[in-house]
Amino acid sequence: MSQSVMTPDKNMSKSMGRSPAEGHRPKGEGLRGFMSSSRSDYLLLAIFALAVLTMPIWLAPIGAGYPDILQKFAIFGIFALGFNILFGFSGYLSFGHAAFLGTGSYAAVWMFKLLSMNALIALVFAIAVAGVFAFLIGFVSLRRSGIYFSILTLAFAQMSYNLAYSVLTPITNGETGLQVSGSDPRILDHMFGSPSGRGVPDLFGLELQGWPGFYFCAILLILAFFVTMRIRNSTFGLMLFAIKSNQNRMNYTGFSTRPYLLAAFVISGMYAGLAGGLLAVTDPLAGADRMQWTASGEVVLMTILGGVGTLLGPVIGAAVMKYLEQIFSSFNEGVLHRAFDFLPGGVQDFMVTIVSPFVGEGWHLTLGLLFMLVVIFLPGGIMEGLRRVSGRFKGNRGEATAPHAGH
Amino acid sequence: MDAIILQILNGLDKGGAYALIALGLTLIFGTLGVVNFAHGALFMLGAFCAVTFSGLLTISERIRDESVTFFEAYKEIPYLTLWYGDTGQAIVDWAVPLSILLAVPVMLLVGFAMERGLIRFFYKRSHAEQILVTFGLAIVLQEIVKYFFGANPIPMTAPPALAGSADIGALVGASNISYPMWRIVYFLFSLAIIGMVFAFLQLTTFGMVVRAGMADRETVGLLGINIGRKFTIVFGIASAVAGLAGVMYTPILAPNYHLGMDFLVLSFVVVVVGGMGSLPGAVLAGFLLGILQSLASMTEVKAIVPGIDQIIIYLVAVVVLLVRPRGLMGRRGVMEA
Structure with missing residues (x-):
């Protein structure tokens, strides 16, 4: 799914915009642009459909x-x-x-x-x-x-x-x-x-x-x-x-x-x-x-x-x-010990102690923290994050569109 | 008639808790313009201050129980009792009210930390974002408490002197109505705290600035008053009020980690019914809804409208918001979009 955002297609990455003002005013298009789905939208739909249907394949590694x-x-x-x-x-x-x-x-x-x-x-x-x-x-x-x-x-x-x-x-x-x-x-x-x-x-x-x-x-x-x-x-x-x-x-x-x-x-x-x-x-x-x-x-x-x-x-x-x-x-101490297996014994125990409150029963703690971090630092969510990253790649265009960057 | 009086009494202590939480919510909303969804978590933290404090007081030594002669028996006696005898035992018995000593500084600090560390970055953000970030914070706080204290409710006891029942009937001239004394204490306690907050706002210079800030923040700032610092203190006070409400509520309801969330939703409804930004409204609505909830849980009422006890508060909120959008005592121009 993420590839679709990264595509160099200008019009499309624009229409992903967070605020309506950005997303809905493609240059040179009048009201007609709103009324009909443009070709890039159908491209997006096709990519989306493909990505969803092939999820069993490309999500298998994780x-x-x-x-x-x-x-x-x-x-x-x-x-x-x-x-x-x-x-x-x-x-x-x-x-x-x-x-x-x-x-x-x-x-x-x-x-x-x-x-x-x-x-x-x-x-x-x-x-x-x-x-x-x-x-x-x-x-x-x-x-x-x-x-x-x-x-x-x-x-x-x-x-x-x-x-x-x-x-x-x-x-x-x-x-x-x-x-x-x-x-x-x-x-x-x-x-x-x-x-x-x-x-x-x-x-x-x-x-x-x-x-x-x-x-x-x-x-x-x-x-x-x-x-x-x-x-x-x-x-x-x-x-x-x-x-x-x-x-x-x-x-x-x-x-x-x-x-x-x-x-x-x-x-x-x-x-x-x-x-x-x-x-x-x-x-x-x-x-x-x-x-x-x-x-x-x-x-x-x-x-x-x-x-x-x-x-x-x-x-x-x-x-x-x-x-x-x-x-x-689904994580528990056993899984954690295996995950940090590459570390020497003492460090491994330390890491497990640090991480264990956040997994298993404590998953909601991670959820709450994630929630706060997203709202504080990335109010536009993952999509804005992707946009910023892709903006970096294409020069500094991304910074201009990040309304809440820092505070 | 007795049943009705009993239910009104029942509603008073619950209403007291609602009123105290709603008071803090309104203070924060009125001064800082922030919708604080983590306020229920502060109530919960207060309750766990009591748990911690009484846990500290009752650190015990296991000693041989001499009164049992048939087999080896042990009993746990708090060090305080061992060292100071009856005085020590009295301190242990009064652990819950004494927890206030711990709760006030702790909750003030939590409030300061919260405002300085998080909330102040959200003054300029939308209400939706404020709701979301404080909602996240509430989840984090309650999960931390769950990690340290477990998921089960921890029962707390009121001091023995206040644990029994009092005969209320004699006071109001009705027949014999006995009622748990601690609940009456809680009601009086909540009245005292409410009185103190209002006195603070009405009688001190600081309170005057805060009230001025609630009315027109910008102008007060322009007058050269460091409104930001004042508001940090207000946040601390609101946090302490919620914490105290939580401390004293522990003998009534054994605290568990999601206590805050349960009270938060209701307190928000209370604030909205009372009128966003109106302190007397919050108090009035708190007691009103507490009493209504109690009355609705009477068997006679439930026989007429089944299930009314489950929804009465929300129903009242819906009706009030539709008929009097500003709430019972809401000010003109506050959140009237």
């Missing part, structure tokens, strides 16, 4: 070439892409997006239970339910902006989380989590005489476990990426960027911003619903912890880490974070 983790990359990539449509494009920081992820999971599992193990039906339902839910929450929350908006979304997400644990237990199965079981009605499956005995979600007979599961998620990720790209290049996307840069001016020009924001909120909620549905497809189990506000914080972090407002950033951020989580949390 130990991520197996379907379970790649699925997570793709699913959380979708989640972060959707979150970025709201936060990155319009600047509204929602702290309650996990609610839609959880809703999507519950909806998908219910479809598995009631209708069919077919993943498509479940996903469509998950997206629809999350969309309706996002519409209701967004309709209320978007009456405020800034930190009030963040608190409102947080309040709604916490409400959903608390309710899922208490009163809504008949729907959510409380702490145990919602699961499929052999005694579910599965009306459609029985009607067409193909009751999936193992309770594994499938796509018209193809069981979505292992590699097929990954490729299913990957194709949806590419699709989601394409849609995000189209949104960014549309007038709608332009409106969102305008709201981000100066909402007051939008209002003064007689423009009602709320419908656009609501649409962005619902779309990003639907992305989250899709991600939640996919989580249920790859593992038919839904628990309320997916709705907790730490989960909302996680998606914010992925987006920030990758690069807010960029196209590729959130996907990269999600993958990097899930990868680090996997790697760091």
